[in-house]
Amino acid sequence: RDHYPLTLRRWAANLEANRREAIADAGEERVRAWSLYILGSALGFEDGDITIYQVLTSRLGARHRLPLDRAELIGDQATAEAPRREVLETAR
Known part of the structure; x- marks a missing residue:
């Protein structure tokens, strides 16, 4: 990065x-x-001799509350929720 x-x-x-x-x-x-x-x-x-990796884990079946993208992270809920709703509705 x-x-x-x-x-x-x-x-x-x-x-x-x-x-x-x-x-x-x-x-x-x-x-x-x-x-x-x-x-x-x-x-x-x-x-480029070193790099960093991030591994996120969670308990099986646990719901996380971390933001999915930068818009949600900074509080732009209208922008953040629209694509998320589409993905969730498509997955159902």
Whole structure:
């Protein structure tokens, strides 16, 4: 996903901008480790050497309440429910 390295680079910049406070809170070694991890991960995503997978599971027969698409997620119910109704009605 293209946004992962962008997000990681933003985190790295924020950590660097707040480095003194981070060191005071967590120590030099931990801040250095996180900086390397974040920037290394960004490079890995950019080069295509690493990727991420998401697996969603549910109990057999359980109904989930997760949104089916972005429109439903952001609350545009009119847009979100129309195609869903069509699919559900077709499946019956």
